[in-house]
Amino acid sequence: MNYDVAIIGCGVTGAAIAYELSKYNLRTVVLEAENDVASGTTKANSGIIHAGYDPKPGTLMARLNRTGNHEAHEICKKLDVKVSWCGSFVCAFDENDDKTVRKLYERGLENQIPELEILNADAVHSLEKNLSEKVTSALYAKTAGVVSPWELALAFAEVAVLNQVELKRNFFVSKISKIEKEKCNPQYNSAYSITSKNGETVNASFVINAAGVYADDIHSLVAKPQYEIKPSRGQYYLLDHEAKDLVSHVIFQCPSNGTKGILVSPTCHGNIIVGPDAVSTEKDDLSVTKEGLSQVAALAKKSVPSINLGLSIRNFSGVRANSNIDDFIIEEVPEAKGFIDFAGIKSPGLSAACAMGSEALSLLEKAGLHIESKKTFIDERHHIRFAELTPEEKEKLTKENPAYGRVICRCETITEGEIIAALNSPIKPVSVDGIKRRTNAGMGRCQGGFCSPRVIDLLIKSGIPPEQITQDKNGSYIIMEAL
Template sequence: MSYDVAIIGCGVTGAAIAFELSKYNLKTVILEAENDVASGTTKANSGIIHAGYDPRPGSLMAILNALGSEYAPELCRKLDVPVKWTGSFVCAFDKKDDVTVKELYGRGLKNRISQMEILNPSQIKKLEPNLSDKITSALYAKTAGVVSPWELCLAFAETAVLNGTELKRNFKVNSIKKIPCEQCNKEYKNAYEITSGKGEKVNASFVINAAGVYADEIHSLVAKPSYKIKPSRGQYFLLDHEASGIVNRVIFQCPSNGTKGVLVAPTCHDNIIVGPDAEATEKDDIAVTSQGLNYIAELAKKSVPSIDLSLSIRNFAGVRANSTKDDFIIREVPESKGFIDFAGIKSPGLSASFAMGEAALMLLEKAGLHIEQKKRFIDTRKKIRFKELSEQEKKQLIKDNYTYGRVVCRCETITEGEILAALNSIIKPVSVDGIKRRCNAGMGRCQGGFCSPRVIKLLMDFGLEYDEIMQDKNGSYIIAGEL
């Protein structure tokens, strides 16, 4: 098959680019190595939309963070993505930190970030009474927020597919070679043949490398190495709803060693998230360690002394795509015309994702891609979230469709109707966690202990055999046999 643009990777960066390109009369394909979208870093991060005061002024991080946080409210509203505009604190604990807070404020002004102020201890306590008495000042950025990162990725990807983009899952890129343009689109001077490990081939005139922690390896298939991904693992606690309200804003400590450090923050699903640490690791190492969790616990209690980490319902880890460059790597590869890197997308990559599509479009046009806007583009999306409805709306919905009267996930009040809607969605889930990402079933206190058997049965009703059911990624089979 031949395409105008092939996007390698369907994390939030690749999905955001696909969403933007789907506004135009282009033949676009997304090539995802795993069996679902949002399967890498996107599903395992802090979910913060940063205000934009932290990146170095003039950097791609600063420019795209500022644009992304500006675009986020409207896009989240149109695509029905859960988001809360909480604001954030960066807390100082001594005079050295006070200087850092002032520096971040000044950097924010240079990055044209609005609604910032430096608070004194009494102002801090008034807004966040559970914070430490030892905090000496804080930068308050009112435009920061929290979002569901996997739901954002799904929203971008589903809308792109709805508008004609193709998605190929289980397409792990094995080789890329330049081919004569006649084998793809004659109007362009460049063409690539992309082959999966299973031998499936795709031709494309332009390629976007959004492969996350594997971006350097994809780059090296078409050009000499010019950067290296140095993965960093971050571990987390996720606390039960019972902890909700201990903080109402994203609470950072002053950054150190190139990281934003351990945070305590509400999530858009009314949990509390605590973490991450930062440890050099392998690209696929998402193990959780007692050493890492103890470190996180110690620093979290520095900010919020009364936090009760025994309320943790899950520990998890994600791997960040740190690179040997001190900025996002977003550029056309000089020796490979039409091949564009989106690499080293670490924090604030999620915040910047809202603007990544525009950045990709500009580079593609500069590389020679011809674009024509579609006359009809579907730019909205709506989901039913049963527990958010009024009593009257719930009664009417159940009257119209009785499956919404069957609660499957009791912790999160997720109904059979919502799970069936996920199974009928345009990018269908193929695993228990795939359903979890789409409708929140299994996200609560028991972490699927109650609802997983019913979810498995629903997956089987949609055609999967019992020995094909996976928890998440390929190979994570659940059922060994029948009794």
């Protein structure tokens, strides 16, 4: 099959680009190695839409963070993505930190970030009661927010698919060859054939490499290595809803060790998230360690001494796509016309996501892509969150569709109706965690202990053979035939 554009990777970067391209009359395909969208770094991070004071002025990270944060307001509304614009603090604990806070403030001004303010200790404590008494000042960034990262990626991808972008899951790209342009679309000067591990091949005139921590490997399939991804792992605690009033802003410490520092933050789902540390690691290493978590706990207590980590319901880790270049690597590869890298998309990649689509479009146009707006573009997405409805709305909905009256996940009050809607959504989930990412079932205190069998039952009723149902990625089978 021939396409105008192939996007490799459907994390938040690839999905945002697919969404943008779906506004035009183009044949676009997204090739994703895993069985679902948002299966890489996009599903395991802090979920902060940073204000943008942190990146070095003049970098792509600075520009795209600022624009991405701005665009996210409208996009999250339009695509019904859960977000809370709660603001963030970078806290100082001594004179040295006070100087860092001042530097970050000045950098923020240089990056043209609005609504930044340095607060003294009294002002900070009046806004956050549980903060350590040792906090001496803080940078207050009112435009920071917390978002559901996987939902943002899903929203982009679902709307792209609704607008005729093709998504091929389980397509692990293992080979890319330059081919004659006549074999794809003769009006363009570039053409590639892209082959999966299973032997499936697609041709495309332009390729976007959005493969996260594997972007250097994908780049090396078409050109000499230009950069290297050197991943680092960040570990977290996720605390139960019982902890939700602990803090109401994202609480950072001053940046250290190449990271934005340990945070204690509300999530948009009403939990508290604590972490991450930074340890050099392998690309596929998502382990958590006792030492790492103890270090995270100790640092979190420095900001919020009363934090009760006994309320943890889950530990997890995510892997940063750090590279040997201290910026995002977004460019057409010099030796491979029409092949564009979106590599090294470490933090603030999520914050920049809402700006990645237009960035990709302008590079594609520069590389020769012709675009024409689609008259029928559907630019919206809605879904029902039963727990957030009023009693009257709940009653009405339950009368119309009794499946909304059957609660499957008790911790999060997620109904059968919501799970069935997810199973009928443009990108059908095939795993228990796929349902979790779309509905929140299994996100609560019991972490799916109660609802998993019911979710599995609904997956089976949707037509997936029991032995093919996985917890998450391919191979994580749940049901086995008796020997």
